[in-house]
Amino acid sequence: MARVFRRLRHWFGHRQLQAELAEELEAHRTMRQEQLERSGMTPTEALHASRRALGNVTLASEDARNIWIWPWIESVGQDLRLGFRGLIKRPGFTLVAVLTMALGIGANTAVFSLLDASLLRVLPARDPHELVFLLDVQPKGRPINRFSSQTFERFRAESRSLAGLVAYDPSRFSVTIDGEAEMRRGEFVNGHYFDMLGIRAVAGRLFTAADDAPGRDPVAVISDRFWASRFDRDTSVVGRTVSVGKTTVTIVGVTPREFQGRELTSGWSDITLPMFLKPQLGLRDHVTFGLMGRLKPGIPLEQAAEELSMIRRQDFIEGAGAPSSAEAEQQLRNRGIQLRSAMRGELPLLGAERPNDTKQVRLIASAVLVVLLVSCVNIACLLLARAASRQKEIAVRLAIGASRGRLIRQLLTESLLLACLGGAAGVLSIGWTAAALGTVLPVGELPYDPRQDVRTLGFALGASLLTGILFGVVPALAGTRIDLTPVMQRSDGGTRRGALRHRLAKSLVVAQIALSLALLAGAGLIIRSLARLYTVRPGFASNEVLTAWIYPTLLGFDHSREMRFYRDLLDSLNKTSGIRSAGLARFSITRGDFNIVAPGFFETLGIDIVEGRDFLPTDTESAPKVAIIGESVARKFFPNQSPIGQSVPKELERFFRGRAEIVGVVREIRTGYRQRMSIPGVYAAYTQAPPSAFGQMSLYVRSTVAPLSALPAVREAIRSIEPDLALFDVRTVTDQLDDSVASERSTATLLGCFGALALVLASIGLFGTMSHSVASRTKELGIRMSLGADRGQMLRMVLRESMVVVAIGLVMGIPVALASARLVANLLFGIEQVDALTMSTAVALLSLVTVLAAYFPARRASRVDPMVALRYE
């Protein structure tokens, strides 16, 4: 320890110590000189003799110094200085390299920070490893976290292995602040929810079990995001009252920023209310709850699951009676409870519940990795060409005694410097990159700033160093392998080695072209598939229609009041000037094959009724049940006959809970993403649907003016009936359809950009390599010219050489591209993952651009003046 301290003191005061050492040596010499003079030498002789005896002063002092400082530290400093100087001397190269690395490392770091946030962290709760989600295992289907309130109460009363258990019900809330109603996502939870998680408020307090009892004052806790976006993080929000539906609630506190509900990212819940408010504020069709528990310390997961399974089976026996047959007994045994750790949130990103997201993550992560790889190979190419032009400098340094290892180290230092500069630039732009990638990665909002996150920065540094070594090592090795004699003799030096290095550069270009082809082909597939999506006509007039969601039950409406509201709303809208027609549908039109709609829905969306009639107000609950079907359903079940007046086929009866008479046939609509080709279309009348089906509706309004300019009229119509009702997700139907392919669209854009970038890089690589090849062969080219080769021949010769490189790259790239197409397969619509047109377009594009890049060096070769060339060096 004392040694280290002394070393450091020396290191900091080394100039002074250096001077002291010099003085000491000089004193030493003088003493010897005096001694020699005393023994009879002349002063001059003594001076020379003493100098000789002292030997190499520099070496002596250097040796003495080396005792103190780690010599490598000093030479690293030297390397860094040299490296910086080298980079500054070639600003063009440095700029290209740093920008390339910035993009490569930046994109990878952004992906890392997004994935880190949602994969590698844990819930910001107390002892998160004890938290579990309960899954109901049923004889059929996947286990799901949905339980009735009775089951919940039973678990809570009887379980001995859980220290806590809470139920939650995600919902939407119509929140009115200062007379302005808005929709917010939120949830109902039991009073001891926050206590069980161990979350503390950043402002005010979080509600407790005492707040969750009928008759208590309604309170709410809001998220940091809500607090920031709506209240500007003003602490006076604590104690403020807002209306949720028709109930006045008091905001008592704010949850911390890193708390994103039961997920690691994407703040889902903006407002949290105690469970006792659910009957008056909740959605009526939500009758089950999610359950989350905390294991008692030391109780293993399996033991708790076993205990809860027993309780669950007992629950069944009491509900349905003891199993009477062997089959029933078997079924009962198949029931039970599975526990899943809640440490990484309810729906972990790469969990089995999110197979499509997993594929998407894999696709993007591979794409950014390939971009980084292409950048690395590209810089290696450029460095190789540079090493060739620095041959002489390197040869001189080798000749005056630098070891090859030392030179390799210096070249590597330069590469690392480049990579770190690139990495730093990448980190600076990470906010932007992460935002761009955030639209394609199913991650959601980060609860922190990645630029200030140690893990993200650590990753960026690691990636920089690794890539620096990756792209630096080959050029450093190849660049320092030099035959000294020919280079020093200024002859056409090191031709054999030069050829080797040149072959190396060419293989790097081949690799670049292969990787670029993979990216381009992948991007091409997605772009083509997207283009195909857009050419599909949805089958209705999407441009002119405005849509929004409404949730009247959030105001505490009962069924009859809700139905009356819908009827009044339609009447009022249909009478409003500027509005041609209005319709309601229970489900999103991008979603499924079955829908419950109000009269006017088809007219509003411009869906033609081919045969029969629309639903009518007279199709009431007591009237015979009626159905409308799509054309393809009609063709399938009633070939060559009219379905009007027939009963719906048996297969479709489940939608109507029994028989229903077909009264109309409509044109098929094509919405949704993968289903765009075929949405069969089965419609029931909303006046005949059961109360449990309601609670929310999507409203469609077709206006005579531009759709969004009809919005004030729509709002006014609603306000005149129900002032507290907020509209949610207001947009045109065209936007709604676009939004349903938003992720595919951004993926296509991203991959397209990456592909273009890779293409440009590959071209730069080929250009650099061929330019250098032409430059180093000037003499040879001159000889050829003077022996009678004409310009056309020279041009063709160099171009041919480039074409061989490109061709090999393409041949090697095709299998890579085919393999990469599998990654995008699940995003494709209407085309196969092996698509000849896409592949040949990508090949053609790559060939064209690379040949263009090779043309300039080739032209230079053809313009070589034989006289100049022969005198060249």
Add this chain to the structure above:
Amino acid sequence: MGRTNTPPDLLPGTLDMLILRTLATGPRHGYGIVERLRQVSEDVLQVGESSLYPALQRLLLNGWVKAEWGASENNRRARYYTLTAAGRKQLGAERDEFERLVTAIQRVLQTG
């Protein structure tokens, strides 16, 4: 770490010990150490400056000697080296080790 230039005629590691022993009799400057070694060894041990000063720095680094500027016999500024307590201990240890080694070598030579 840096090269250590011990003269080829000196057993490795002995230079440090010899310097320490020389300083055991009192503070000396670099030239004094060389002269003393030469005299005592009757001109057999001629230590070059290129090995002396790195060795002194090594001893300083290890804390076995201290250095102070002072005036020489001829009233010149010179750096005087003094043995520290740790240096004295080290000298003892090195001496024991060296004697053990020499005895062993002699034994081999005599019985060979």
